[in-house]
Amino acid sequence: MISAIPRGVTLSARLVVLVSGSGTNLQALLDACADPGFGAQVVAVGADRDGIEGLARAERAGVPAFVVRLSDHPTRTAWDGALAAEIRRHRPDLVVSAGFMKILGPDVLRDHTVINTHPALLPSFPGAHAVREALAYGVKVSGCTVHFVDEGVDTGPVIAQAVVPVKWDDDEKTLHERIKSVERELLVEVMGRLAREGWTNDGRKARIGR
Numbered sequence: 001m002i003s004a005i006p007r008g009v010t011l012s013a014r015l016v017v018l019v020s021g022s023g024t025n026l027q028a029l030l031d032a033c034a035d036p037g038f039g040a041q042v043v044a045v046g047a048d049r050d051g052i053e054g055l056a057r058a059e060r061a062g063v064p065a066f067v068v069r070l071s072d073h074p075t076r077t078a079w080d081g082a083l084a085a086e087i088r089r090h091r092p093d094l095v096v097s098a099g100f101m102k103i104l105g106p107d108v109l110r111d112h113t114v115i116n117t118h119p120a121l122l123p124s125f126p127g128a129h130a131v132r133e134a135l136a137y138g139v140k141v142s143g144c145t146v147h148f149v150d151e152g153v154d155t156g157p158v159i160a161q162a163v164v165p166v167k168w169d170d171d172e173k174t175l176h177e178r179i180k181s182v183e184r185e186l187l188v189e190v191m192g193r194l195a196r197e198g199w200t201n202d203g204r205k206a207r208i209g210r
């Protein structure tokens, strides 16, 4: 499948960014989008919980936000449908899962192209405790992966990766912070290039550009 945001139709790609926590990756995207040459704009921020810094960042930036809590829905399927409907209202060209700590369901994935950022070099250490597990394994390098989301857990086609050395005295916090500073740059670079250059994705291998 070859995809691109149609030239001349969308001058600036519309991004909906999903968050669950501090939202520093979201902030990096908001900052990058201030430059019209970046080629993308954050049109909405979605969250699965209230009271997080990610939502405060959206408010400070004047970007609309929505919250869809799993606990407000009778089933995961109903939550997925409600989340998909909220996302759809903002007509995104791309959805970014940037520290969103829930597995996205079929309704969201059928309607949208979703990109996730993960704090490890996939396919090593998928899931919610990637940094802890990489440290426990004793790897000498870890890093981050930006990938298209499929129905699995961190299994979708890789778009870009960056390597971060692991230090002898790292703990989960120090390593995660070092990864996150690289991750923010990688995510911004990838999202800008996807918006400007399109992408190619055969369901396993992906690259930026058509």
Ligand code: GRF
Pocket: 019, 020, 021, 022, 023, 024, 025, 026, 054, 098, 099, 100, 117, 118, 119, 180, 183
């Ligand atoms: C990132 O490392 C992301 O990959 C992981 O959680 C972190 C989110 O950080 N899933 P932030 O909320 O963007 O600061």
